[in-house]
Amino acid sequence: LSPTVNFALRISFYCALCLVVSALAAVACLLVNGGRTVKNMRIIKAFVKTFKYFFGLRFEVKGLENFKVEGPALIVSNHQSILDMMGLMEVLPDNCVQVGKKELMYMGSVGLIMYLGGVIFINRKSTSSAKMVMSEVAKTMVTENTKVWVYPEGTRNCTGDLLPFKKGAFHLAVQAQVPVIPVVYSSFTTFYNPKTKLFTSGKIKVEILPPIETKGLTSDDVTDLSDRCFSTMRETLFRLSGHPGEAKDSS
Numbered sequence: 446l447s448p449t450v451n452f453a454l455r456i457s458f459y460c461a462l463c464l465v466v467s468a469l470a471a472v473a474c475l476l477v478n479g480g481r482t483v484k485n486m487r488i489i490k491a492f493v494k495t496f497k498y499f500f501g502l503r504f505e506v507k508g509l510e511n512f513k514v515e516g517p518a519l520i521v522s523n524h525q526s527i528l529d530m531m532g533l534m535e536v537l538p539d540n541c542v543q544v545g546k547k548e549l550m551y552m553g554s555v556g557l558i559m560y561l562g563g564v565i566f567i568n569r570k571s572t573s574s575a576k577m578v579m580s581e582v583a584k585t586m587v588t589e590n591t592k593v594w595v596y597p598e599g600t601r602n603c604t605g606d607l608l609p610f611k612k613g614a615f616h617l618a619v620q621a622q623v624p625v626i627p628v629v630y631s632s633f634t635t636f637y638n639p640k641t642k643l644f645t646s647g648k649i650k651v652e653i654l655p656p657i658e659t660k661g662l663t664s665d666d667v668t669d670l671s672d673r674c675f676s677t678m679r680e681t682l683f684r685l686s687g688h689p690g691e692a693k694d695s696s
């Protein structure tokens with residue numbers, strides 16, 4: 446098979462798997478929990494964690510203990526591809542919902558399963574509406590004791606580097622006064638590259654970094670907080686990926 450055909454087949458299979466398994470998982474969620482609730486994320490996670498075996502992907506996870514903070518927290522991670530759903534579910538802590546663009550809601554059964562799992566949908570075309578939703582989340586995550594997962598780059602980026610961070614996630618953390626936990630996935634570029642139609646098996650290193658406290662911070666500190674997370678995550682990304690010119694992780 447040519448690399449282009451191989452890529453098309455594997456991506457189509459991934460999408461078909463997501464659509465079919467979402468429909469099955471939706472039935473399970475409705476039977477077990479009856480409707481939209483973060484509790485459904487456990488069921489979704491159990492289904493999605495099997496996907497890696499179909500694609501020959503391996504995850505090597507470090508730092509899971511950093512998720513064990515008391516109470517709510519904000520998790521930020523790099524976003525490379527639609528394949529990130531596998532990496533997300535590999536480490537997803539309990540009581541954690543993600544922030545996603547509202548267009549995802551219209552992806553048939555995949556949209557339905559996201560809705561049932563409690564995903565918070567934002568309208569990226571309207572800054573004021575997105576900010577309003579995020580501010581509401583800052584309140585509910587505290588009262589409902591949930592963790593929230595945001596991709597601060599705001600879009601997929603599979604270049605092996607990070608895009609500049611949007612600040613919504615950090616405003617959210619400061620408004621809720623909750624710690625920020627950065628999670629970094631090594632670059633996919635050695636096994637997945639949509640531009641060159643590469644999609645083979647591969648290993649992904651994941652590191653959950655220590656929480657960064659936000660107690661006492663105000664909106665004036667958001668830029669600093671965002672810059673600090675960006676530097677730490679970029680350094681980690683390069684280390685995990687063996688980026689040229691950076692020390693390769695020896696493990």
Ligand SMILES: CCCCC/C=C\C/C=C\CCCCCCCC(=O)SCCNC(=O)CCNC(=O)[C@H](O)C(C)(C)COP(=O)(O)OP(=O)(O)OC[C@H]1O[C@@H](n2cnc3c(N)ncnc32)[C@H](O)[C@@H]1OP(=O)(O)O
Binds near residue numbers: 492493562570611
């Ligand atoms: C069973 C099988 C299943 C199959 C598998 C499927 C699914 C599994 C189930 C669930 C998993 C779901 C996973 C979903 C993943 C979804 C991933 C995505 O969709 S990523 C895209 C969406 N996310 C984001 O965009 C988040 C990051 N973006 C932001 O944070 C943005 O800041 C924003 C809030 C969206 C606003 O963006 P915009 O471009 O409009 O504006 P700016 O960022 O430039 O901000 C303008 C200005 O406002 C300030 N600001 C921002 N937020 C706030 C705030 N909350 N309060 C106050 N001020 C705010 C910001 O600082 C800027 O000001 P300044 O320039 O002065 O700094």
Ligand SMILES: CCCCCCCC/C=C\CCCCCCCC(=O)OC[C@@H](O)COP(=O)(O)O
Binds near residue numbers: 463549551
């Ligand atoms: C009846 C409707 C049929 C719809 C058919 C949809 C077919 C696609 C099916 C499954 C694809 C699985 C996708 C898993 C979810 C991935 C979430 C994701 O990664 O979203 C991207 C978003 O973060 C950023 O978007 P952009 O990079 O800005 O763009």
